[in-house]
Amino acid sequence: MIAKAPRKRSVPAAAPGVRYTVAVSSAHAHLFAVTLQIQQPAKNQRLSLPVWIPGSYLVREFSQNLQALSAWQNGEPVAVKQLDKHRWQAQAEAGEPLELRYEVYAFDASVRTAFLDAERGFFNATSLCLQVLGQEDQPHALEIAASDATQGWEVATGLTPSDADAKGFGHYLAQNYDELADSPVEMGRFWSxxxxxxxxxxxxxxxxxxxxxxxxxxxxxxxxxxxxxxxxxxxxxxxxxxxxxxxxxxxxxxxxxxxxxxxxxxxxxxxxxxxxAAPGEKPAPLKxxxxxxxxxxxxxxxxxxxWNVKRLRPAEFARYDYNEENYTELLWFFEGFTSYYDDLMLRRAGLIDDATYLKLVAKTINQVQQTPGRLVQTVAQASFDAWVKYYRMNENTPNATVSYYTKGSLVALCLDLTLRTEGHSSLDAVMRELWQRTEGGPMREADLLRALKRLGQRSYEGEIAAWVHSTDELPLSSVLQGQGAKFSHDKAPLAQQLGLRVSEASGALVLKAVLRGGAAEAAGLAAGDEWLGVEFAPVKRGGAVEAWRIHKLDELPGLRARRAELTAVVSRDKRLLRLPLKWPTESHAVMLAVNDAARLATWLGDARHA
Structure with missing residues (x-):
């Protein structure tokens, strides 16, 4: 049953020296109004707005949405000088309270920034709240102001309320700017x-x-x-x-x-x-x-x-620098290992069965295997390059990069199943060992190697070197079969056989990416081409060329009728091109199924097994 909401409890009011008030300036114009009060400013106080948000590794330039910044002290306007793209200096005197007012345009419905319309508001402090440089470690207060524009709305946030009403509007506390930045706010009429x-x-x-x-x-x-x-x-x-x-x-x-x-x-x-479910029926099993x-x-x-990245996190993230990129080679661990455990926890919670879980693992394996970039970039390099590659994808991304999410999850799988097969421990135990030894704090790759060696009773430096710091293939077949899974192959989707990623929206077959080493690349097809049709040489000398219009790749096999060559007719930059294409040899995709249920249970069952 769904529990009823308890009465909101207040904590004793405090008087932090940095206080923000966020209100709706204009829902239809998507503008938040922000007031920042600094009780003890420095002389010529400097302020900055973060350029990125932790967890999303891209410089997003949040300051582009800040406007109409003004400052006041002792009832008089104070000049504000912009120092660079995201920093300002208020020409204020020290010690006297300083107030700044500004607006923020909010019309990005993602989880990373801020959004506002007449139905809903959402924001991260990294998009709305200027840092008071020199006072980042002081307590911060946030008031979420109610108004006519928020009639009927409620507020949800992880911040600690100090004086909030039953709907959640009012005052909240944060120990420092980091806590404020780490506490998004949802506003509106929502189910709760x-x-x-x-x-x-x-x-x-x-x-x-x-x-x-x-x-x-x-x-x-x-x-x-x-x-x-x-x-x-x-x-x-x-x-x-x-x-x-x-x-x-x-x-x-x-x-x-x-x-x-x-x-x-x-x-x-x-x-x-x-x-x-329909009356009298149980919910269908999840697929x-x-x-x-x-x-x-x-x-x-x-x-x-x-746990894994917000507390146990890279040593490089011990203290976030919101002004520039924060580099680490460990996203394969923090995002990849989390990606390994996310679906595994669904299995251990009893929400999916063994067969469904193995299908999810097979999907991940095929995603990695169908990425030529896995042979170009190591997963450690992918972690470091997230700022310029993972979050800036283009048509060449699958040829040049590998995902630290998907390959990282397969590294975790290989480590877990190797530990279990050797009979000494499991990755579960390694994760808990890391949590305890680092006290849920910063860690380095060396900490992982020490935990693996202690619990696995041997060095795992060779595996980490091969699986993380090289482009060697992972031993997926052997470790999975050793743990009770049946490893087999099926015919790969046609796009993969041809070496393509396509879009088939609105009846147009458009090439999104041409994969390295595939038949499509050999024919000269390019990303952005619209594949209009195919032509086949006459069966008999003197016969007519056979030409067909196509809208989907799946139409090709029936038209081809086992002919080894065809001509692709594509539109590129409003020019029509005829490109000879040799039909590829059949390629395969991985399939996983249950082979030994008892053996699988020692892995997929009890989360505290090892």
Missing amino acids: ARFTAGGVEHRFVVAGAGAWMDGERLIEDTRRICETQIAFWHGRDAPPFSRYVFMLYASADGYGGLEHRNSTALICQRADLPRP ATDGYTTLLGLISHEYFHT
Whole structure:
């Protein structure tokens, strides 16, 4: 059952020296109004707005949306000088309270920035709240102001309330700027429920959902995920947070999440929300292809980050620098290992069965195997290059890079199954060892190697060198079969056989990427081409050329009729090109199934098995 919301408890009011008030300036113009009060400013106080948000490794230039900045001291205007793209200096005197006012344009519905319209508001402090340089470690206060524009709205956030009303409007506290930056705020008319997991109250709010959403199922499934993960990390001990908030925005077409220390912001397609079963029927078992399975995997992923990256994190992230890129080679561990555990936790929570989980693993294997860039870039390099490659994808991305999410998850799988096969330990035990030895704090690759050596009773430097710091293939077949999975192959999708990634929207067959070494590249096809049709040479001398219009790749096999060569007719820059194409030899995709259920159970079952 869904628990009723308890009365909001207030904590004793404090008087932080840095105080922000966020209000709706104009919902239709998508403008937030921000007031910043500094009780003890420095002389010529400097301020800055972050250029990125932790967890999303791209310089996003949030300052582009800040406007109409002004400053006041003792009732008199103070000149504000812009120093660079995201820093300013108020020509103020020291010691006297300083007030700054400005607006922020907010019309990005992602989890990374800020959004505002007449139906909903959302923001991360990194998009709205200027840093007071020199006072980042001081307590900060945030007021979320109610107004006519917010009638009927509620507020959800992981921040600690100090004087908030029943709807959540009012005052909140943060220990420092980092905590403020790590606490997104959701505002609007949303569905809301609470549940308890591991002795901790969790709140789940959903904006944009239809009335048909099965909230009971969403809450129960999420509770099982949370209970499973808390038990994984702590057994029966309490987790390192006293409350947690899920903020989900359901849109027509969206997906993503961003982790925080005691909350997460999520986006899913509205169609992926659970629907109630027909009267008298039980919900159908989840399939690997179900949108709701994808949503639960996202929930599991972001919740696992509560430990793995928000607390246990790269040494380079011990103190965030919001002014520039923060580099690390360890995203394969923090994002990749989290990606390994997200679906595994669904299995251990009993939300999916063995066969479904193995299909999800096979999907990841095929994603990596179908990426030529895995032979070009190591997963450690991919981590370091996230700022300029992963978050700046183009048509050559699959040929030049590998995802630290997908390959990182397969590195975790190989380590886990190798440890289990050798009979000494498991990756579960390694993760808990790292948590305890680092006290849930910064870590380096050397810490992982030490934990592997102690628990695995031998050095794993060779595996890390081969799987992380080289482009060698991973021993997926052997480790999976050794753990009770059946490893086989099926015919690969036609796009993969040809070496293509395509879009077939609105009846137009457009090439999104041409993969290195494939038949399409050999024929001279290029990203951006619209594939209009195919031609076949006459069967008999003197016969007519056979020509066909196509709209989808799946039309090709029937037209080809086993002919080894064809001519692709494409449109490029409004020119029509005829490109001879040799039909590729058949390629294969990985399939996984249950072979030894008892053996699989030692891996997929109890999260505290080893």
